[in-house]
Amino acid sequence: MMLRFLFASIIAGFALIGGSPTIAAQPRRPASMPTNRAQTNQPTPNISYTVSMSRPSTHLLEVELRVRAMTQTPLPATLDLRMPVWTPGSYLIREYARHVQDFAAQRGGNQNESTPLGWTKTNKNTWRITTQNVPEIIVRYNVYANELTVRTNELHDRHAFWNNAATLMYVEGFLNAPSTVTVKPFGNWKIATGLPQATGSNTEAGSQTFAAPNYDILYDSPFLVSDFKLFEFEVRGKPHRFVVDGEGNYDLERLRADVPKIVEESAKMMNGLPYDNYTFLLMTHPTAGGGLEHLNSTALIARRFSFAQEESYRGFLSLVAHEFFHLWNVKRIRPDALGAFDYNNENYTRLLWVAEGITSYYENVLLRRAGLMKSDDYLKLIGNEIRALQSTPGRLAMSVEEASFDAWIEYYRPDENTVNSAISYYDKGALLGLIFDLEIRRRTDGARSLDDVMRALYTDFALRNRNYTPADFQVVAEQVAGGSLDGFFNSYVRGRGELPFAETLQAFGLTINATTDTKTPAKAFFGANLTQDGERLTVRTVPAGTPAYEQGINTGDQIVALNGTRVTLTSLNERLGERRPGDEVTLTIFRLDELRTFPIKLGQNTQGDFRITPVQNSTDAQRKLYESWLGTPMKTVTSDE
Ligand SMILES: [Zn+2]
Numbered sequence: 001m002m003l004r005f006l007f008a009s010i011i012a013g014f015a016l017i018g019g020s021p022t023i024a025a026q027p028r029r030p031a032s033m034p035t036n037r038a039q040t041n042q043p044t045p046n047i048s049y050t051v052s053m054s055r056p057s058t059h060l061l062e063v064e065l066r067v068r069a070m071t072q073t074p075l076p077a078t079l080d081l082r083m084p085v086w087t088p089g090s091y092l093i094r095e096y097a098r099h100v101q102d103f104a105a106q107r108g109g110n111q112n113e114s115t116p117l118g119w120t121k122t123n124k125n126t127w128r129i130t131t132q133n134v135p136e137i138i139v140r141y142n143v144y145a146n147e148l149t150v151r152t153n154e155l156h157d158r159h160a161f162w163n164n165a166a167t168l169m170y171v172e173g174f175l176n177a178p179s180t181v182t183v184k185p186f187g188n189w190k191i192a193t194g195l196p197q198a199t200g201s202n203t204e205a206g207s208q209t210f211a212a213p214n215y216d217i218l219y220d221s222p223f224l225v226s227d228f229k230l231f232e233f234e235v236r237g238k239p240h241r242f243v244v245d246g247e248g249n250y251d252l253e254r255l256r257a258d259v260p261k262i263v264e265e266s267a268k269m270m271n272g273l274p275y276d277n278y279t280f281l282l283m284t285h286p287t288a289g290g291g292l293e294h295l296n297s298t299a300l301i302a303r304r305f306s307f308a309q310e311e312s313y314r315g316f317l318s319l320v321a322h323e324f325f326h327l328w329n330v331k332r333i334r335p336d337a338l339g340a341f342d343y344n345n346e347n348y349t350r351l352l353w354v355a356e357g358i359t360s361y362y363e364n365v366l367l368r369r370a371g372l373m374k375s376d377d378y379l380k381l382i383g384n385e386i387r388a389l390q391s392t393p394g395r396l397a398m399s400v401e402e403a404s405f406d407a408w409i410e411y412y413r414p415d416e417n418t419v420n421s422a423i424s425y426y427d428k429g430a431l432l433g434l435i436f437d438l439e440i441r442r443r444t445d446g447a448r449s450l451d452d453v454m455r456a457l458y459t460d461f462a463l464r465n466r467n468y469t470p471a472d473f474q475v476v477a478e479q480v481a482g483g484s485l486d487g488f489f490n491s492y493v494r495g496r497g498e499l500p501f502a503e504t505l506q507a508f509g510l511t512i513n514a515t516t517d518t519k520t521p522a523k524a525f526f527g528a529n530l531t532q533d534g535e536r537l538t539v540r541t542v543p544a545g546t547p548a549y550e551q552g553i554n555t556g557d558q559i560v561a562l563n564g565t566r567v568t569l570t571s572l573n574e575r576l577g578e579r580r581p582g583d584e585v586t587l588t589i590f591r592l593d594e595l596r597t598f599p600i601k602l603g604q605n606t607q608g609d610f611r612i613t614p615v616q617n618s619t620d621a622q623r624k625l626y627e628s629w630l631g632t633p634m635k636t637v638t639s640d641e
Pocket of ligand 1: 359
């Protein structure tokens with residue numbers, strides 16, 4: 001998963017290419033997934049879904065579910081149908097059942113097909129059907145789909161995108177059962193999904209039927225149905241499809257050149273591609289962004305005009321690399337609680353800092369190795385990430401294991417206090433990935449790296465169909481590093497210690513925050529994060545320890561004047577920029593509609609600029625480690641330069 005807001009960029013032309021009528025043309029083998037879930041003793045029924053979208057402007061996905069007894073035995077007297085409360089990869093209870101309407105059940109089979117069957121809801125997401133022991137039941141309901149994110153559903157007159165966990169109810173006791181999904185597209189829309197087409201399926205024109213061997217795979221395979229564009233490519237003999245839905249300033253030829261490099265670089269690192277085929281589902285949107293990982297596909301949303309400007313395009317490629325790398329790290333290299341999934345409750349794990357954080361570390365590593373990001377830009381980016389972490393007071397209030405465990409109530413539910421009370425397992429996890437990578441490289445003189453940890457987790461756990469625990473991760477990391485990492489895990493994984501950036505980078509001939517500009521006097525520091533919304537300049541968050549925090553500024557305060565003169569965000573920054581640490585100013589503020597005045601003594605930001613630069617007179621050992629890590633020679637800086 002990745003939430004991302006790409007930078008604004010200029011509008012440019014985009015290329016159009018023709019798409020083939022379907023992107024799921026041949027039957028494909030499903031990807032592997034565990035089936036270690038408790039199973040019912042009931043004989044497995046035949047389960048088939050049909051999803052239609054006859055009136056896109058209503059935002060209603062029309063679902064029909066048929067459950068038919070496979071043997072002479074009739075269906076049990078009652079059947080519970082359940083809508084998942086969340087979808088894997090996005091760790092929040094989303095209550096998908098609230099979008100269900102028009103639920104009805106009836107008898108199936110040739111005779112009495114229209115006889116209604118009784119049903120009742122037994123909890124928020126369970127519908128219990130009184131089957132009267134008939135051999136087949138038909139259930140119909142609609143799902144309101146009007147929210148475009150990678151973990152929700154949207155249907156309107158341009159496209160349909162849905163996650164099956166948010167759309168298709170499962171039959172209680174049969175999460176391991178196979179099922180089929182027939183999609184009836186609107187008009188002549190095409191269908192894209194990672195699911196294979198069902199063999200021997202014979203459906204009406206335009207419709208297609210797909211097969212899932214179990215619900216973990218069914219719920220892992222979103223559908224995109226529209227008049228999308230498409231290009232295809234092969235890497236290591238495996239077919240890949242890149243589907244683009246929506247207008248924007250993307251350059252399909254450029255994507256066609258760059259995306260395979262990410263795939264190839266990942267395959268090089270992980271020794272191959274563990275799927276038969278892979279589908280990228282990209283949707284463009286005016287403002288939204290994000291991605292969600294799946295076993296052999298990914299859903300991506302990017303801002304429509306974010307593809308032309310270099311920095312935002314690179315941000316998009318890191319999103320692609322992030323979601324793609326997840327096909328190993330989290331989808332196959334599975335943390336303890338993540339698969340087989342419990343779709344009715346939170347699935348707690350302390351390992352999201354590995355699943356998300358280390359994936360975030362590799363998103364940029366892969367771009368750099370693939371030649372899509374220069375080493376200098378990479379080091380600049382790490383410096384920016386360190387600055388963001390170090391200006392978040394919450395980094396000292398929560399460990400990455402705690403952040404992982406509380407994702408369900410913290411990361412996905414941020415509020416104005418989050419900056420002071422919590423840390424993102426993405427942000428700190430990515431930097432922890434960097435620290436682990438560099439520490440392993442330093443200890444092994446560049447012979448081994450975090451890559452070896454990921455490969456070992458893949459070989460020892462994913463390929464043996466075992467989930468790994470926090471203890472397993474430490475054991476594997478220590479085996480690769482050739483010694484104990486207990487101090488590291490105690491301080492930085494289980495503990496809340498500051499990450500040792502300077503010491504770690506030193507071994508690689510790099511220094512951080514070295515610029516001591518003594519000529520320019522220090523600037524004044526206020527410390528509140530502000531937002532200008534129309535005429536209103538409002539305090540968004542107040543990080544602990546800043547002058548704003550210490551002197552009583554609150555989230556939601558509307559700043560109207562500095563020393564008696566009206567300010568906007570721009571003019572406030574300009575005028576504070578002329579001040580020195582220790583200066584006193586008066587802020588006039590509306591708080592709960594009362595006009596208030598606050599004298600504020602400005603402080604000094606001692607954090608530095610977090611620029612990462614080569615040390616002077618680097619040693620051979622430092623240069624060797626630098627080059628083995630970044631793949632480029634180190635720029636020489638001598639003391640007399
Ligand atoms: Zn992710």
